[in-house]
Amino acid sequence: MTRTNSNRSSRVVLATVIVLLAATVPAAAVSVTGEDVPSEGEVGTQVSATITLEELYQNPQSERWQLSGETGLTDVSWTVTLYDQTGSQVDIVEPTGQSFSSVDIAAESGTAAVEIRVTGTVPAIDSYSYDPAEEFLLMELTRGQEGGASNTIDSWQTHHYTAESDSAREAIDEAGSAIDDAEASGATPSDARANYEDAIAAYEEGSFGVATNLANRATEQANSAQQSQQTQQLLIYAVGGLLVVALAVGGVLYWRSQQGPEDPLG
Structure with a gap:
């Protein structure tokens, strides 16, 4: 009786685990098999991006x-091209505007x-951010099903x-690198660090001239601190070297003084 209850409990636990796994593991979606996407773009310039989708009819x-x-993007044009398994074009759709919807993807058409x-x-940029850098939505693609469900x-x-x-x-990036190098050499470029942080604040306020000047000043201060640290280390090495030489010479002279006069008769 106890064994039967134990087996039944084990089956219940196993079934529960399977259900939980099915609920928590995401289903594979349409596969993105090609991406040609710019990593950045200057405000007011034209850019293009191309995405290729395959495995169109799986999960669900x-x-x-x-x-x-x-x-x-603004002043937008889209080109949605459908291909069959041989790579031949099945259809082409050219929506306009910042969004489009309801382009049918159907197996019966051979797509x-x-x-x-x-x-x-x-x-245009609404607000500036140094880290993370300001971004905009280049493209988002959604799969919709009958009944309103979408992902x-x-x-x-x-x-x-x-x-x-x-x-x-670029000026702030250079200042950050200079400060890192100075600190790695053992220097403490506190003035450079303060100007660097002020440069970031000015950048995020949109005061780019001020940010550039502060960053350039931070770079100069960091480089100066690093050079001072290196000079100080060279002086320490030089003094240390002189002490070693002096000790060596002193040791030789002391040794000779302890040898006494040479016997002329040998």
Whole structure:
């Protein structure tokens, strides 16, 4: 009787574990098999990105669904091209605007892969951030099912900048590297560190000229601190070397003084 209850309890526990695993392990979605996405773009310039999707009808198993897309680019044009298993074009759709929806992806049409290309103008920056760097939504793709259920296939963020913000960021990056090098050499460039932090604050306020000047000053202070530290170390090494030589010479002279006069008769 006890063994029967134990077996029944074991089966209940096993079934519960299986249910929990099924609930917690995410189902594989549409596969992103190709990405041509810019990592950054200057505000006001035109950029393009291309994504390729395959394994279109798995998890959940469905032979028809709707593709939607969204972007933060402006003056947008999309090209959604459907291909069959041989790579031949099945259909092409060219939506406009910052989003599109309800592009049918159906197995009955022979569609085996989808290529989505978006082209548009990099948007203005609402607020500046040094770390993490400011980004905008380049593209987000969504798979929708009948009945309203949908899930995000993937999304891509891209850094955007202006000529002034990029120049200030480069100056701050250089200052950070100089401070790291100075600290690694044993220096304590506290003034440089303070100006570096003030440069970041100015950058995030949009005061790029101030940020650049502070960052350049921080770089000079860090380099100066590193040079002073290296000079000090060289002096220590030099003094140490002189002491070693002096001790050696003193030792030789002392040894000779203890030898007494030589016997001329040998």
